[in-house]
Amino acid sequence: MENEQTSRVASIWVGDDGIARIIHVPGAEVTLEDARETMAAYKKLNNGKRLPLFIDTKTMKSLSRDARHFYASDEAAACASAAAIIVGTPVSRVLGNFYLGLSNPHLPTRLFSEEGEALAWLQGFAA
Amino acid sequence: MSQASPSGDDARLTALLDVILKFAAGDLKARGVLSDDSSAVDGVMAGINILGEELEAYAAETRRINDALQQALDYARTLIESSPHGILAVDRDLRITEWNRAMTQMFGLARQEAIGCSLDEIPFARETGEAERVRAGFDGASLQPREIAYRIPGSDKQSFFEIVMAPLPNHTSGIQGAVLRVGDITERKRAAEQLRLASLYARSLIEASLDPLVTISVDGKIMDVNDAAVEATGVPRERLIGSDFSGYFTDPEKAHIGYREAFTTGGVRNFPLTMMHASGKLTEVLYNASVYHTETGEVAGVLAAARDITERRRAEQAEELASRDSLTGLYNHRTFYALLEDETVRALRFNRPLSLLMLDIDHFKAVNDTYGHQAGDAILNGLSDLLMRQARAVDRVCRYGGEEFTLVLPETDADVAIPMAERLRAEVERHRFDIGGRSVGITVSIGVATYPQQASSLEDVVKAADLALYAAKQGGRNRVSRYAAAGAGGTDRPAHRLSA
Numbered sequence: 216m217e218n219e220q221t222s223r224v225a226s227i228w229v230g231d232d233g234i235a236r237i238i239h240v241p242g243a244e245v246t247l248e249d250a251r252e253t254m255a256a257y258k259k260l261n262n263g264k265r266l267p268l269f270i271d272t273k274t275m276k277s278l279s280r281d282a283r284h285f286y287a288s289d290e291a292a293a294c295a296s297a298a299a300i301i302v303g304t305p306v307s308r309v310l311g312n313f314y315l316g317l318s319n320p321h322l323p324t325r326l327f328s329e330e331g332e333a334l335a336w337l338q339g340f341a342a
Numbered sequence: 343m344s345q346a347s348p349s350g351d352d353a354r355l356t357a358l359l360d361v362i363l364k365f366a367a368g369d370l371k372a373r374g375v376l377s378d379d380s381s382a383v384d385g386v387m388a389g390i391n392i393l394g395e396e397l398e399a400y401a402a403e404t405r406r407i408n409d410a411l412q413q414a415l416d417y418a419r420t421l422i423e424s425s426p427h428g429i430l431a432v433d434r435d436l437r438i439t440e441w442n443r444a445m446t447q448m449f450g451l452a453r454q455e456a457i458g459c460s461l462d463e464i465p466f467a468r469e470t471g472e473a474e475r476v477r478a479g480f481d482g483a484s485l486q487p488r489e490i491a492y493r494i495p496g497s498d499k500q501s502f503f504e505i506v507m508a509p510l511p512n513h514t515s516g517i518q519g520a521v522l523r524v525g526d527i528t529e530r531k532r533a534a535e536q537l538r539l540a541s542l543y544a545r546s547l548i549e550a551s552l553d554p555l556v557t558i559s560v561d562g563k564i565m566d567v568n569d570a571a572v573e574a575t576g577v578p579r580e581r582l583i584g585s586d587f588s589g590y591f592t593d594p595e596k597a598h599i600g601y602r603e604a605f606t607t608g609g610v611r612n613f614p615l616t617m618m619h620a621s622g623k624l625t626e627v628l629y630n631a632s633v634y635h636t637e638t639g640e641v642a643g644v645l646a647a648a649r650d651i652t653e654r655r656r657a658e659q660a661e662e663l664a665s666r667d668s669l670t671g672l673y674n675h676r677t678f679y680a681l682l683e684d685e686t687v688r689a690l691r692f693n694r695p696l697s698l699l700m701l702d703i704d705h706f707k708a709v710n711d712t713y714g715h716q717a718g719d720a721i722l723n724g725l726s727d728l729l730m731r732q733a734r735a736v737d738r739v740c741r742y743g744g745e746e747f748t749l750v751l752p753e754t755d756a757d758v759a760i761p762m763a764e765r766l767r768a769e770v771e772r773h774r775f776d777i778g779g780r781s782v783g784i785t786v787s788i789g790v791a792t793y794p795q796q797a798s799s800l801e802d803v804v805k806a807a808d809l810a811l812y813a814a815k816q817g818g819r820n821r822v823s824r825y826a827a828a829g830a831g832g833t834d835r836p837a838h839r840l841s842a
Contacts, residue, residue: 242378277391279395280395280399304380304384304385305382305384305386305388306380308385309386309389313389
């Protein structure tokens, strides 16, 4: 697909709804390097626009501290208008909550367990 | 995802407990291993791991901050200790929180003894009122630097200190205390006092001078004057200072020439000027000036003195009057001897000849008797003029007395003196004197003597010339007689025999 990119831990694509999807592979253990690669892949698709992000972490196994802080940084926030984090397993839920609580991301961010709710919320940030 | 077995749950719970216990024991690196079963235990373990990461990062950051803080403190401590000034800090309760080495050196109180004490307990701060001042500063009083005098216990001399106080702000923009910088300025004060005394001394010298003294700037403005200058100009000091110095002389341009000469050559000596008093009175002065320099060697101005030479001029005039014959204006009898003495000394020293002509008007009594004494005086004046015209610039023409005249001829031997005398005689004989419209002629007799060839002393040469004159008279008048030649006529005796 022309508007799909992949990194070592995720596949990234932009839907017709203008929402970018980041779908992590099962068992992903995301390091800072992985996070940078994923962000770089996303930047190839967004044409410089701040798109709402749909981030599926349901099957993520771990997210390193450096990666958490990178995703919460100004640099990452500057690329997106909002982030909906999809959690499923207890581990992903814990990761998501710590991300929100400790890292204090600089863009509107919410955790969702239902994909439909997440997409509906993100529609509010789509151009 | 597989479901964990009861025995597997136990193992993971045990592992979870193990990680928690390690945390409790302070092992911030303890981490649990997650399984892939999506169990709640895995979630807890993930949370524990994240907490571990954050705690470890927090601890590392805290260590880094503490290290940086310690480094800053060490740096500040080094600065404080290396300061030549005493530095002390107090909190709002005036408790001393800082006391550097310089403070210890100045006041003999060790740092460990001072820290924690109240500023009120430090004799220096208590006795000088500094503690009270700091307290007032906390209450909003203005904190200006101040100098204090204090005798350090055990010292027999008073010391001087400069104290500068600055408030110590806290992180809420309030004041948590104050820092005091204490500088020992005793040496500076003593140097300033010495400078003051030196300045007073110099001022006294300047004021003691009877000569007007002024300092003049590079652009010719008066910068300072003494009382004598005020008196000499009749202008108040405050008006003199800043005014152009040349305005107090009758010839300002000439004054400027002397002033510029001082700059050109470094000084000017005895430059004659005339000062003008505000009343119009003029005073002749000799202007003496030297340039003076700044510490860096640049010319700062001119120190000038104007010496009143009125009295000297009067004395010179009186001396001149006393040395002259009142009728003819020629050197008189007394001056003749003084001049002759000078010339004989010079002649002896340089082994050079000196001749003396002694001249007498022939039958002058008859002139007086025939034409009157006024006519006689006119003859004397006329003859004086004639002699002055005939004499060389180096010759000295004197009225010896009555109708007798002398001519001192330096550097002149008999071979030159005799023709000179003869020329004089002939010129007098040829000359006609105008006496009240009548033309009168006279003749003169002249005796010539030469020193040291014919006389060994001043008296001898005069006597020799006198004898030669006598011989000329005896020989029939209107003639020149040389001393040696006079012997042939009965008076030809050597001068040394005359002096015996």
